Amino acid sequence: MTTFVNLTLAGLSSGAVYAALGLSLVIIYRATRVVNFAQPALALISAYIAYSVTKGTGSYWLGFAAAIVVGTLLGLAVERLLIRPLRDAGELSAIIATLGLLLVLQAVSGMIWSNEPHAFSYAFDFRGRFSAADLFAVLAVVVTAAGVLLLFKFTSLGLRMRAAAFNPEVARLLGVRVGVMLTIGWGLASAVGSLAGMLAVPPFISPTTLDEVFVFALTAAVLGGLDNPLGTIIGGLALGIGLSYVSGLLGPELVPLAALAILVSVLAVRPAGLFGRATARRV
Amino acid sequence: MLNKLPPVVVHLLAAVGALVLLVLLTFATDPFTNLRIATVGYYLIAVAGLALLTGFNGQVSLGHGAFMFIGAYTVALLVKRVPAFPIWADLLLATVAGGVAGLLAGAAAARLRGPYLAGATLALAVGLPAVTQRFPELLAGSNGLSFTVNSQPAGLVGTIPSTRWQAWIVWLAVLLALVVLANLARGKLGRTLRAVRDDEVAASLAGVHVGRTKILAFLVSSACGGLAGGLQAFLLGTAAPGSFTVALSLSLLAALVLGGLGSLWGALWGAIALVYFQVWTDDLAEVLSLRSDISDNLPLALYGVVLIVIVLAFPAGIQGGLRKLWVRVRRPAPSQRGEL
Amino acid sequence: MLEIEGVTAHYGLVRALSDVSLKVEEGSITAILGANGAGKTTLLRVISGLVRAGSGRVTAFGRDITAMPTDAIARFGVAHVPEGGGVIPELTVEENLRLGALWRSDRADRAKALDEVLELFPPLVPRRGKPAGTLSGGERQMLAIGRGLMGRPRLLLLDEPSLGLAPLVAARIMAVLRDLRADTGLTVLLVEQNARSALSISDHGFVLGLGEVVASDDAATLLADDQLRHAYLGF
Numbered sequence: 001m002t003t004f005v006n007l008t009l010a011g012l013s014s015g016a017v018y019a020a021l022g023l024s025l026v027i028i029y030r031a032t033r034v035v036n037f038a039q040p041a042l043a044l045i046s047a048y049i050a051y052s053v054t055k056g057t058g059s060y061w062l063g064f065a066a067a068i069v070v071g072t073l074l075g076l077a078v079e080r081l082l083i084r085p086l087r088d089a090g091e092l093s094a095i096i097a098t099l100g101l102l103l104v105l106q107a108v109s110g111m112i113w114s115n116e117p118h119a120f121s122y123a124f125d126f127r128g129r130f131s132a133a134d135l136f137a138v139l140a141v142v143v144t145a146a147g148v149l150l151l152f153k154f155t156s157l158g159l160r161m162r163a164a165a166f167n168p169e170v171a172r173l174l175g176v177r178v179g180v181m182l183t184i185g186w187g188l189a190s191a192v193g194s195l196a197g198m199l200a201v202p203p204f205i206s207p208t209t210l211d212e213v214f215v216f217a218l219t220a221a222v223l224g225g226l227d228n229p230l231g232t233i234i235g236g237l238a239l240g241i242g243l244s245y246v247s248g249l250l251g252p253e254l255v256p257l258a259a260l261a262i263l264v265s266v267l268a269v270r271p272a273g274l275f276g277r278a279t280a281r282r283v
Numbered sequence: 284m285l286n287k288l289p290p291v292v293v294h295l296l297a298a299v300g301a302l303v304l305l306v307l308l309t310f311a312t313d314p315f316t317n318l319r320i321a322t323v324g325y326y327l328i329a330v331a332g333l334a335l336l337t338g339f340n341g342q343v344s345l346g347h348g349a350f351m352f353i354g355a356y357t358v359a360l361l362v363k364r365v366p367a368f369p370i371w372a373d374l375l376l377a378t379v380a381g382g383v384a385g386l387l388a389g390a391a392a393a394r395l396r397g398p399y400l401a402g403a404t405l406a407l408a409v410g411l412p413a414v415t416q417r418f419p420e421l422l423a424g425s426n427g428l429s430f431t432v433n434s435q436p437a438g439l440v441g442t443i444p445s446t447r448w449q450a451w452i453v454w455l456a457v458l459l460a461l462v463v464l465a466n467l468a469r470g471k472l473g474r475t476l477r478a479v480r481d482d483e484v485a486a487s488l489a490g491v492h493v494g495r496t497k498i499l500a501f502l503v504s505s506a507c508g509g510l511a512g513g514l515q516a517f518l519l520g521t522a523a524p525g526s527f528t529v530a531l532s533l534s535l536l537a538a539l540v541l542g543g544l545g546s547l548w549g550a551l552w553g554a555i556a557l558v559y560f561q562v563w564t565d566d567l568a569e570v571l572s573l574r575s576d577i578s579d580n581l582p583l584a585l586y587g588v589v590l591i592v593i594v595l596a597f598p599a600g601i602q603g604g605l606r607k608l609w610v611r612v613r614r615p616a617p618s619q620r621g622e623l
Numbered sequence: 624m625l626e627i628e629g630v631t632a633h634y635g636l637v638r639a640l641s642d643v644s645l646k647v648e649e650g651s652i653t654a655i656l657g658a659n660g661a662g663k664t665t666l667l668r669v670i671s672g673l674v675r676a677g678s679g680r681v682t683a684f685g686r687d688i689t690a691m692p693t694d695a696i697a698r699f700g701v702a703h704v705p706e707g708g709g710v711i712p713e714l715t716v717e718e719n720l721r722l723g724a725l726w727r728s729d730r731a732d733r734a735k736a737l738d739e740v741l742e743l744f745p746p747l748v749p750r751r752g753k754p755a756g757t758l759s760g761g762e763r764q765m766l767a768i769g770r771g772l773m774g775r776p777r778l779l780l781l782d783e784p785s786l787g788l789a790p791l792v793a794a795r796i797m798a799v800l801r802d803l804r805a806d807t808g809l810t811v812l813l814v815e816q817n818a819r820s821a822l823s824i825s826d827h828g829f830v831l832g833l834g835e836v837v838a839s840d841d842a843a844t845l846l847a848d849d850q851l852r853h854a855y856l857g858f
Contacts, residue, residue, distance in 0.1 A: 029398075035398035035402070037401070037405075082591065082595075085595060086595070089594070089598070091397050091398070092341070092343060092397075093594045093598065095343055095397070095398060095401055096536070096590050096593075096594045097590065097591055097594045097595070099345070099533055099536065099537075099587075099590060100537070100586075100587040100588065100589070100590025100591040101587065101591060102533070102587070103530070103533055103534075103537070103583050103586050103587030104583075104584050104587030104591070105587075106530075106580075106583065106587075107580035107581070107583035107584035107587060108580070108584060110576060110579065110580040110583075111576055111580045111581075111584070114576040115579060115580070156721075156725050159714075159718055159721065159722060159725065160722070162713070162714065163711060163714065163722050166711050166713050167711050169673065169705075169709075170705070170709040170711060171694075171722075172673075172692075172693040172694045172697065173671060173694075173697055173702075173703045173705065174694075174697060174722050174726075174770070175694050175698040175725070175726035175774065176694055176722070176725070176726070177694050178694065207580075208528070208529075211409055211529055214405075215402075215405055215406045215409045215410070218402040218405070218406075219402070219406065222402060226399075251417050253413045253414065253416040253417035254410075254413070254417055255413075256406060256409045256410030256413055257410040257411065257413070257414070259406055259410070260403060260407055260410050263402070263403055263406060264391040264392070264395075264403060267394065267395055267403075268391070271394055271395075
């Protein structure tokens with residue numbers, strides 16, 4: 001019995017991280033119909049910056065704040081400089097561009113901070129079955145997710161961002177500065193992604209630390225339906241718990257393949273994800 | 284005259300010609316370069332397979348490295364466990380193993396599209412090499428499997444340096460596979476692949492079995508990947524999970540995009556780029572006395588930059604650029620402004 | 624007041640508008656008529672900035688808006704209700720309406736505008752919180768026009784507002800437009816294939832044929848001109 005409780009709690013805190021990173025992917029997908037394959041790299045660089053700031057100042061929270069700020073700025077820059085020019089170029093181009101960015105940023109972080117893993121601290125005490133660090137992770141993600149959902153649902157900014165995402169042409173006709181909305185969307189998404197990175201990276205940071213997490217986050221986003229933030233959060237938590245069981249019962253090495261199996265089986269039955277909206281194809 | 288012969292014959296003749304040229308090249312160059320020539324060979328078949336899947340058929344695969352992993356470990360296991368098998372049998376089985384894996388992957392992925400497919404194949408690339416940790420007795424964990432292959436017939440040992448011989452074996456296999464690939468690409472399958480890429484609904488209305496086509500594309504492409512991995516293992520004498528990271532799959536994609544997405548010739552340019560970027564960055568690192576952190580990561584950074592630049596400025600890649608040049612050389616450019 | 628001078632526009636190699644010039648008086652309802660493909664929609668899209676004119680000039684209320692970005696033109700007081708309405712189905716009726724006025728800073732005025740629009744189109748009231756995708760065609764058109772009015776525009780561009788609507792609903796929309804003009808002095812540019820219905824509420828009409836202005840006259844005259852009607856307006 002206790003094994004299951006342990007596994008569930010562990011799954012909950014890792015699921016929170018998948019949910020957060022997945023949420024950042026979904027925000028961008030809704031806004032620009034692009035899956036940002038570079039998201040883990042943006043989160044990685046933010047975390048590395050936090051590492052350096054913490055090392056230099058001795059303060060974890062200063063590093064944390066730096067990560068969020070850097071992440072946001074990077075997201076804004078990427079949308080403006082890389083994604084905007086490719087707006088009309090087709091889906092494959094955006095995928096390739098973000099993959100290229102992923103390679104560059106991962107390589108650059110290896111160049112600056114070396115490929116060797118560095119120790120990276122948790123926000124709080126990480127010992128125990130469901131530690132303070134775990135609790136912080138879950139709370140931080142829940143609060144952030146709630147904040148994002150409230151932003152979208154109840155503020156004029158959120159309404160404009162949604163309109164810009166759903167129908168940019170009509171939004172323009174209604175006076176919405178669509179370009180600005182898209183950029184803000186990317187900035188917001190990257191901020192959320194950087195939070196997820198800060199939660200996912202400990203105990204060690206290296207250029208490939210976030211690869212696995214990204215796969216799980218993408219799985220969570222797809223499971224929840226790529227345009228459904230709430231679905232992604234639920235999907236992330238559920239996936240975290242499910243994979244925790246796989247890890248405990250079948251071995252941690254099989255977890256990525258288990259995620260793949262889950263992804264493929266869910267999409268086979270519901271191609272738009274569990275909560276996604278299947279758009280009818282215009283013939 | 285060449286136009287009158289059936290394409291198969293043309294391709295075979297071209298392959299024979301290429302093989303002859305390559306053999307001559309290996310005689311003219313040192314063992315180091317022979318090794319590089321061989322490396323270009325197996326990268327070529329890997330990228331060519333990806334060209335068929337992603338370029339011709341439009342299925343974005345970020346997991347091609349996983350099929351190379353399968354091929355490499357197949358060869359390694361066979362050489363260690365069944366030494367009686369000749370190397371060509373091992374390579375054939377590596378190809379088959381890759382193909383079977385591709386069949387399964389293609390079937391699972393048949394209904395996935397665009398970013399969903401990319402994500403699923405990424406999961407494969409991340410997840411499959413981790414299997415070596417799960418079964419360490421069989422697959423030797425992160426150290427990988429090491430072995431020696433004596434592929435030269437007894438009479439030739441000592442007369443030809445092993446790197447040269449290996450380069451010949453690699454290119455023989457690669458050129459054979461390329462002939463098959465070129466025929467498939469040129470013929471009905473090639474057209475069907477492209478039809479499905481351009482518009483699935485239209486293709487299906489025209490009578491094409493879309494699901495079957497997509498699975499077939501995966502099968503062929505991953506068989507090429509398996510062969511490539513097998514050849515790599517043959518060449519290096521090892522198979523280790525560290526060689527088959529996500530970065531490998533992304534580098535293969537970068538090579539394809541650089542060379543030219545929808546073309547087999549593009550695969551050649553991409554493969555050459557893959558090998559020589561590594562060589563140049565190594566040389567640069569030595570000249571500038573760069574730390575290993577920088578020199579190790581330089582090729583990857585370069586591939587990333589290449590991808591971004593290509594997609595922003597030269598979407599058709601090297602082959603596209605060459606084609607434009609060729610057209611301009613053959614006849615002057617027609618007037619751009621359409622007269623209405 | 625809207626003035627279009629010598630505007631030419633292309634879609635790729637196809638010329639959609641050829642040297643079109645026309646003037647719209649402030650406070651009038653002007654109809655743009657013509658067969659399918661005559662360039663009516665393109666004309667509206669050039670005015671609102673969705674399509675860049677290849678040559679020529681568009682002046683609205685004394686400002687040259689030819690090269691202004693679309694969202695700036697909207698904030699300048701030009702509301703374009705595109706063909707089909709352009710309602711965003713994933714947002715609720717109220718969210719669609721609010722969207723029309725978000726760029727205005729006066730929150731109280733925005734709330735007032737919402738009430739006014741709902742008064743104009745009572746069928747929208749019970750569906751206020753529902754996703755716009757659940758509305759019928761007529762309700763969507765009302766929503767689209769209402770949304771356009773939320774920003775208190777000076778110029779309203781309407782692209783085929785009665786398309787696909789039951790005659791009763793179309794008539795009601797036309798009545799609303801006429802009353803609006805009377806009450807607020809709103810300038811309306813109305814693109815319609817249903818020429819009779821459009822001319823019935825318009826002061827002036829322009830007829831487009833193959834991207835060119837082939838006739839310009841006051842509405843009554845156009846209605847009475849049998850030859851023109853047969854040739855370009857289909858009745």
